[in-house]
Amino acid sequence: xxxxxxxxxxxxxxxxxAVVLAGDPLRQAIVLGIFGMAxxxxxxxxxxxxxxxxxxxxxxxxxxxMLLLALRKVREQERERERGEDE
Amino acid sequence: MTRTARLLLFGVGAAGxxxxxxxxxxxxxxxxxxxxxxxxxxxxxxxxxxxATDLVTALNFDFxxxxxxxxxxxxxxxxxxxxxxxxxxxxxxxxxxxxxxxxHTFGGASEALxxxxxxxxxxxxxxxxxxxxxGQITPGGGFQGGVILAAGPLAVxxxxxxxxxxxxxxxxxxxxxxxxxxxxxxLVGLAGLVFAGVFFKDFLPLGIPGHLLSAGQIDLASVAVxxxxxxxxxxxxxxxLDQALIISGGSxxxxxxxxxx
Numbered sequence: 001x002x003x004x005x006x007x008x009x010x011x012x013x014x015x016x017x018a019v020v021l022a023g024d025p026l027r028q029a030i031v032l033g034i035f036g037m038a039x040x041x042x043x044x045x046x047x048x049x050x051x052x053x054x055x056x057x058x059x060x061x062x063x064x065x066m067l068l069l070a071l072r073k074v075r076e077q078e079r080e081r082e083r084g085e086d087e
Numbered sequence: 088m089t090r091t092a093r094l095l096l097f098g099v100g101a102a103g104x105x106x107x108x109x110x111x112x113x114x115x116x117x118x119x120x121x122x123x124x125x126x127x128x129x130x131x132x133x134x135x136x137x138x139a140t141d142l143v144t145a146l147n148f149d150f151x152x153x154x155x156x157x158x159x160x161x162x163x164x165x166x167x168x169x170x171x172x173x174x175x176x177x178x179x180x181x182x183x184x185x186x187x188x189x190x191h192t193f194g195g196a197s198e199a200l201x202x203x204x205x206x207x208x209x210x211x212x213x214x215x216x217x218x219x220x221x222g223q224i225t226p227g228g229g230f231q232g233g234v235i236l237a238a239g240p241l242a243v244x245x246x247x248x249x250x251x252x253x254x255x256x257x258x259x260x261x262x263x264x265x266x267x268x269x270x271x272x273x274l275v276g277l278a279g280l281v282f283a284g285v286f287f288k289d290f291l292p293l294g295i296p297g298h299l300l301s302a303g304q305i306d307l308a309s310v311a312v313x314x315x316x317x318x319x320x321x322x323x324x325x326x327x328l329d330q331a332l333i334i335s336g337g338s339x340x341x342x343x344x345x346x347x348x
Contacts, residue, residue: 050143052226053218053226057237065327
């Protein structure tokens with residue numbers, strides 16, 4: 001195993017922990033994108049460029065965007081519910 | 088359940104998991120010592136039999152093309168599910184005023200971000216098309232390229248222009264593209280059945296390895312999958328964006344219940 005591979009594995013381990021430990025869902029979505037980048041590096045140094053190519057777009061663009069939009073929708077619903085209770 | 092009972096349960100589970108994990112890891116082959124026979128056989132067949140220099144794409148779109156047909160329709164079905172769940176429900180309504188405001192002010196996209204996305208959009212599209220059509224030569228292919236292509240219109244949204252994104256990628260066109268891609272891949276398989284006698288058997292000339300038009304049906308299948316995947320992702324993005332930016336929940340509690348039923 002080369003040093004590069006060990007670094008990539010360590011990056012994924014740290015990134016995975018960081019996603020779990022990031023408390024706020026909004027922050028979690030961003031950390032998830034960075035974790036996806038670490039996964040991409042892992043796939044690349046372990047000679048799976050095909051998987052790395054899908055991973056880089058899905059995990060750094062696709063997934064965070066959908067999460068952020070879902071969060072926005074949920075917060076808006078909460079706000080509307082609060083407004084309904086106030087009336 | 089008390090704290091002690093929970094810890095006890097966790098302890099038993101963790102111990103069992105640890106034993107099985109150590110047992111399993113001790114039986115693994117050493118790092119870098121791949122034992123799969125099938126993989127070694129295919130390694131030698133990619134270039135000689137299919138004239139494809141990227142074995143992963145050759146595997147996906149030729150050697151096990153039938154599996155990919157199933158996978159493609161998994162994506163198709165799941166996007167259909169997203170659309171069904173996220174479509175406008177009873178008690179929800181579009182926000183006409185904010186809808187117009189979104190076009191100009193949403194996200195407060197800065198000039199720098201807009202300039203960046205102006206550079207990003209053509210670059211992303213060019214890379215996506217390159218990856219789709221060079222699937223049989225270099226790493227990549229229909230799925231990877233399709234996902235990258237779908238990120239292009241998303242960069243238009245990044246520039247704070249959601250409505251412009253709908254003009255660049257109108258819903259009808261995106262849906263037709265997705266359906267045509269899914270159908271196109273199945274048609275490639277059927278063409279194999281008609282012209283070569285077997286479903287998903289190569290029916291096109293194999294060409295010279297490394298050339299753009301080589302590896303028979305793989306390129307055609309890759310383009311079809313690219314169309315399907317980019318369409319599928321754009322449909323999903325549009326539905327999520329509609330939900331978050333345009334469709335608003337019911338104003339009263341009665342409407343809310345109506346939405347649930």
